[in-house]
Amino acid sequence: MNSKDWYKYGIVFLMTVILFSAFFYVSNKLNSRRLSEIRQIENRVSLDLLSREVQFDLLSRASCQTLGHTTLVRELGTLGDRLAYLEDQRGSNDAEVIELKKSYSLLQLRDYISSLELSEKCNTDTDIVLYFYSNADCRDCIKQGYVLTSVRQHTDQVRVYAFDRDLELGAIKTLLSVYGITSDDVSPILVVNEKVHQGFQTLSDVVDLIPSLDNSTSLEALIADEVIATEEE
Amino acid sequence: MPLGYAIFLYSFLFVTLYFQVFLLVSFVENFLEKRNKKEPSKENEILSYFPTVAVIVPCYNEEATVERTIQSLLDSDYPSEKLSIIAVNDGSADGTMQILSGFKSHPQITIINQENGGKHTALNAGILSTDAEIVGCLDADSRVAVDALAQSVKHFADPTIHATVPVMILERPNSIMRWLQKVEYEIAIFVRKSLGAIDAMFVAPGPLSLFRREEVFGVIGLYKKAHNTEDCEIALRMHDHGLRLVHADDAFVYTFGPSGLVALFKQRVRWVSGGLNNFWDYRRLYFNKRAGNLGFLVLPFMVISIMFSVLLFPFVVIQILRPLIGVVDRLSVAGIDSIGVFDWYSVGVDAYIFASLLLLFMLFVTVFLGRHTARERGISLDMFLVAPVYGLLAPFWLVKSTYNFIFAKKTSWR
Numbered sequence: 001m002n003s004k005d006w007y008k009y010g011i012v013f014l015m016t017v018i019l020f021s022a023f024f025y026v027s028n029k030l031n032s033r034r035l036s037e038i039r040q041i042e043n044r045v046s047l048d049l050l051s052r053e054v055q056f057d058l059l060s061r062a063s064c065q066t067l068g069h070t071t072l073v074r075e076l077g078t079l080g081d082r083l084a085y086l087e088d089q090r091g092s093n094d095a096e097v098i099e100l101k102k103s104y105s106l107l108q109l110r111d112y113i114s115s116l117e118l119s120e121k122c123n124t125d126t127d128i129v130l131y132f133y134s135n136a137d138c139r140d141c142i143k144q145g146y147v148l149t150s151v152r153q154h155t156d157q158v159r160v161y162a163f164d165r166d167l168e169l170g171a172i173k174t175l176l177s178v179y180g181i182t183s184d185d186v187s188p189i190l191v192v193n194e195k196v197h198q199g200f201q202t203l204s205d206v207v208d209l210i211p212s213l214d215n216s217t218s219l220e221a222l223i224a225d226e227v228i229a230t231e232e233e
Numbered sequence: 234m235p236l237g238y239a240i241f242l243y244s245f246l247f248v249t250l251y252f253q254v255f256l257l258v259s260f261v262e263n264f265l266e267k268r269n270k271k272e273p274s275k276e277n278e279i280l281s282y283f284p285t286v287a288v289i290v291p292c293y294n295e296e297a298t299v300e301r302t303i304q305s306l307l308d309s310d311y312p313s314e315k316l317s318i319i320a321v322n323d324g325s326a327d328g329t330m331q332i333l334s335g336f337k338s339h340p341q342i343t344i345i346n347q348e349n350g351g352k353h354t355a356l357n358a359g360i361l362s363t364d365a366e367i368v369g370c371l372d373a374d375s376r377v378a379v380d381a382l383a384q385s386v387k388h389f390a391d392p393t394i395h396a397t398v399p400v401m402i403l404e405r406p407n408s409i410m411r412w413l414q415k416v417e418y419e420i421a422i423f424v425r426k427s428l429g430a431i432d433a434m435f436v437a438p439g440p441l442s443l444f445r446r447e448e449v450f451g452v453i454g455l456y457k458k459a460h461n462t463e464d465c466e467i468a469l470r471m472h473d474h475g476l477r478l479v480h481a482d483d484a485f486v487y488t489f490g491p492s493g494l495v496a497l498f499k500q501r502v503r504w505v506s507g508g509l510n511n512f513w514d515y516r517r518l519y520f521n522k523r524a525g526n527l528g529f530l531v532l533p534f535m536v537i538s539i540m541f542s543v544l545l546f547p548f549v550v551i552q553i554l555r556p557l558i559g560v561v562d563r564l565s566v567a568g569i570d571s572i573g574v575f576d577w578y579s580v581g582v583d584a585y586i587f588a589s590l591l592l593l594f595m596l597f598v599t600v601f602l603g604r605h606t607a608r609e610r611g612i613s614l615d616m617f618l619v620a621p622v623y624g625l626l627a628p629f630w631l632v633k634s635t636y637n638f639i640f641a642k643k644t645s646w647r
Contacts, residue, residue: 004527005431005525007256008258008259009255009529009530011249011258012251012254012255012258015254015258016251017245018248019250019254019588019591020246020250020584020588023584023585023587023591024586024587025584025589026584027583027584027586028586029580030582034578034582046388050395081576081578082578085578085579089581089582089583091234139562142559142562143566146562146563146566146567147566147567149567150567152566152635156567202566203566203567204567225386229532
């Protein structure tokens, strides 16, 4: 081994360090951008909610038709999906993920309360599903998530709100106590139009629980697929 | 990802990337050196160095291919008066001896018939039966290009060179496994060329490795059984004695690979566990200055990469299976429409993913450079399949080889 060899070892080491540093830099940049994107969506949703709440207070001067919520539903859905990907990549114990989940949960709760009030005052029927899950070794929770995502994607008539039971948030704990759900109850738990259902609910079970889904053509096709998949299993 | 596993994974990626970059830098360095030396082109160079050469063809049940192998040597453009062929029948149970008998009256060919003792005994019988300046081996399922001998031998004009290793090309692939092996051999061409440039080759493979008879076998001794990988052991022994092996870039040899998965698996287990055993036997070379780049870089890297590949395989399997299980679950509970539109947000952006992508790209580059060295085809589909297929298969033979090494299990030739 001569000095030329050692020099080469050093140069190659430097090149490798530079490459590795670039990977970490790009990774951090992209992750920051993703976090920033989620925060922007949360800010937009928060503003939209505030706007709707103000509109709602002025209800006597506006018709119920102007209080649209379709865009808000989609934004919340997108936010939920993004957060799910982030949680999958960074883990449930990541501090940023926990903070974002808490904000998201509060936004959902505000939308939930707002939907209830709107429904009462405008005399509209909106089916609401509260979904409580746990990240602690609950494969049924993952499957339940797929079912509810599918419902949400195929119809705007149902509002689905998903809450992590293990999240340290007073508002979620209060909501759980309102429906008498205790730590002994097994996840996943669905509260459909005020009624509590424990354990995994298939797509056809969910359709049976929600009256407004009975006539959904697109969901009928999905249920047919689900039946075929179950029979093959 | 748990912290311990992350450290493990990133360390492996760093070491692998370092080695890849080192090989590429060595390859480019070698290319530039040769270009600056203005060596005569292959077509115009006049070879003036023709020592006596004896090529040993060890045979064990090679009736299907041995005639073609010997004929390729006879068709060589090496001066016939300087070339002798020694065919050693190592106790074949098929018609190999009958085929060899057909050559017994040929002035260039000597036939030795012996009881089965293993490849190394056949080679040693051949070495002991000749006084040629240069001796080499040609596996009985391989054939040489017309000018392969001359292109190999010319390197011995440099008195500091003691052995040459040719460019090995997998011939006429006729199955998916053989196509993928062809790509693997192209990667090996690049690796051997780069290792040759830094005097760090650790294998003198069966097909047409040539040696100075006196300076190598007369000094360091004959072939040993060496865990059924005598080609690795002789190379390491040469390094142990400060002898040099170089890569003969213009000497082409064509060989076959196993056609089926089971035969491939057995071959690779033999190679890897034999390699591990030889690396252990020559552990005195590790971080030893006289072993140069072999001791400081190549041998440690080989051991680390095998060890890490075995330990990281479960993680890789989980990373691949997790999204697949997710898709299956989603389909079973919510039907095909639930799959939805692909979202880039779901693609991971961790640093290890970028490192892996760069290593994959570098793999394509090494295949391309290997093909360029072999003067063969450019880009093809099998280049892109070798990583995922071998990525799934290789850990199994690595695990088996590691198990054999640790628990001293013997491997078989076939």
